Amino acid sequence: MMGRAKLTIIPPGKPLTGRAMPPGSKSITNRALLLAGLAKGTSRLTGALKSDDTRYMAEALRAMGVTIDEPDDTTFIVTGSGKLQPAAEPLFLGNAGTATRFLTAAAALVDGKVVVDGDAHMRKRPIGPLVDALRSLGIDATAETGCPPVTVNGTGRFEASRVRIDGGLSSQYVSALLMMAAGGDRPVDVELLGEHIGALGYIDLTVAAMRAFGAKVERTSPVTWRVEPTGYHAADFLIEPDASAATYLWAAEVLTGGKIDLGTPATEFSQPDARAYELISQFPHLPAVIDGSQMQDAIPTLAVLAAFNETPVRFVGIANLRVKECDRVRALSSGLSRIVPGLGTEEGDDLIVASDPSLAGKVLPAEIDSFADHRIAMSFALAGLKIGGITILDPDCVAKTFPSYWRVLASLGVAYDD
Ligand SMILES: O=C(O)C1=C[C@@H](OP(=O)(O)O)[C@@H](O)[C@H](O)C1
Numbered sequence: 001m002m003g004r005a006k007l008t009i010i011p012p013g014k015p016l017t018g019r020a021m022p023p024g025s026k027s028i029t030n031r032a033l034l035l036a037g038l039a040k041g042t043s044r045l046t047g048a049l050k051s052d053d054t055r056y057m058a059e060a061l062r063a064m065g066v067t068i069d070e071p072d073d074t075t076f077i078v079t080g081s082g083k084l085q086p087a088a089e090p091l092f093l094g095n096a097g098t099a100t101r102f103l104t105a106a107a108a109l110v111d112g113k114v115v116v117d118g119d120a121h122m123r124k125r126p127i128g129p130l131v132d133a134l135r136s137l138g139i140d141a142t143a144e145t146g147c148p149p150v151t152v153n154g155t156g157r158f159e160a161s162r163v164r165i166d167g168g169l170s171s172q173y174v175s176a177l178l179m180m181a182a183g184g185d186r187p188v189d190v191e192l193l194g195e196h197i198g199a200l201g202y203i204d205l206t207v208a209a210m211r212a213f214g215a216k217v218e219r220t221s222p223v224t225w226r227v228e229p230t231g232y233h234a235a236d237f238l239i240e241p242d243a244s245a246a247t248y249l250w251a252a253e254v255l256t257g258g259k260i261d262l263g264t265p266a267t268e269f270s271q272p273d274a275r276a277y278e279l280i281s282q283f284p285h286l287p288a289v290i291d292g293s294q295m296q297d298a299i300p301t302l303a304v305l306a307a308f309n310e311t312p313v314r315f316v317g318i319a320n321l322r323v324k325e326c327d328r329v330r331a332l333s334s335g336l337s338r339i340v341p342g343l344g345t346e347e348g349d350d351l352i353v354a355s356d357p358s359l360a361g362k363v364l365p366a367e368i369d370s371f372a373d374h375r376i377a378m379s380f381a382l383a384g385l386k387i388g389g390i391t392i393l394d395p396d397c398v399a400k401t402f403p404s405y406w407r408v409l410a411s412l413g414v415a416y417d418d
């Protein structure tokens with residue numbers, strides 16, 4: 001189905017109040033789907049996200065012989081044989097980073113060939129460090145351009161018991177190797193190279209999910225995890241709501257002076273982006289410098305919020321936002337500057353938002369290019385809660401992780417012009 005070309009947000013002119021639950025966590029759903037697919041037996045995943053990213057993961061697992069039933073909107077029943085089968089066709093994973101990276105490593109456990117591919121955006125997102133790490137374990141993996149497509153001819157066996165990985169561009173490489181390692185033929189040490197890694201909290205999520213499906217994994221040094229070759233067992237697994245999705249609702253609350261009940265207190269999320277709550281609740285006195293390295297997916301939300309802050313905000317530690325669904329540093333600076341020239345600027349990889357509380361209540365017609373990036377669409381909608389004339393192009397790209405986003409805002413009293 002073709003999405004709508006654009007959507008103009010009509011500022012509600014009143015505080016947003018009511019109950020609005022974010023959907024299940026994308027990160028946890030895609031970990032749980034994979035681990036349940038690798039396990040022998042039937043797992044029941046509840047509270048799950050059903051969106052483009054999780055559909056791509058589920059379809060790919062089905063193509064590799066896993067049975068997945070969907071009795072309702074938030075449940076997956078996953079039955080695996082303990083071994084993924086070679087896929088007859090390339091696995092098409094859209095622009096789902098988690099599915100692409102996790103399945104590239106998991107393909108090494110398959111006896112036979114798997115090709116992992118995605119859309120035009122994914123074909124520009126680097127995967128070379130993960131492919132090199134697989135090769136260092138003796139796995140036949142190639143990605144000619146350093147981005148998908150990746151071809152893996154697996155055997156389920158490794159030739160080494162230590163793998164080093166630079167997670168600077170993406171922590172998903174590390175998560176992918178950890179989850180794969182439990183399905184191998186020997187204990188494996190996964191060691192981080194380089195000082196920078198995207199949110200370490202995602203590694204914690206990975207380790208927690210692995211343990212829930214029976215893996216034995218220990219952090220043996222600040223940069224090393226040892227994974228035993230236990231394989232996985234089936235489990236019933238409850239998925240918490242998505243913390244990155246929650247950031248839009250927390251921001252909508254403070255921007256409009258409302259009260260939105262998300263059903264889960266901010267302190268109960270285990271995902272890294274929940275840390276953004278502490279910052280959001282300081283609005284309109286956000287700090288002058290925000291280090292985004294440990295809450296990357298919350299940066300678009302915080303950057304748009306910063307436009308209405310009392311004082312300017314510089315976002316640092318966000319270089320890898322340039323290799324997400326789009327170059328988010330550029331999408332944010334250019335989108336903000338479409339509203340008011342100079343509102344968002346870049347210095348190297350930093351983003352500087354020149355705040356202006358008097359923006360609230362103005363009419364400043366601006367068409368915001370989403371660059372097919374759900375977080376750009378969702379975050380700029382927040383500007384539309386306070387400024388008249390904000391139009392989001394390609395609004396249905398929110399289907400990547402939060403298909404009900406526009407309906408949820410509407411349920412809180414937001415209206416639109418399409
Ligand atoms: O492991 C995960 O679930 C994720 C890790 C982060 O990506 P990178 O590790 O690529 O920075 C994050 O941006 C992404 O939305 C989800």
Ligand SMILES: C=C(OP(=O)(O)O)C(=O)O
Nearest residue numbers: 095096097098297324325
């Ligand atoms: C970066 C993101 O997704 P992924 O890397 O999983 O495609 C995101 O959801 O913001």
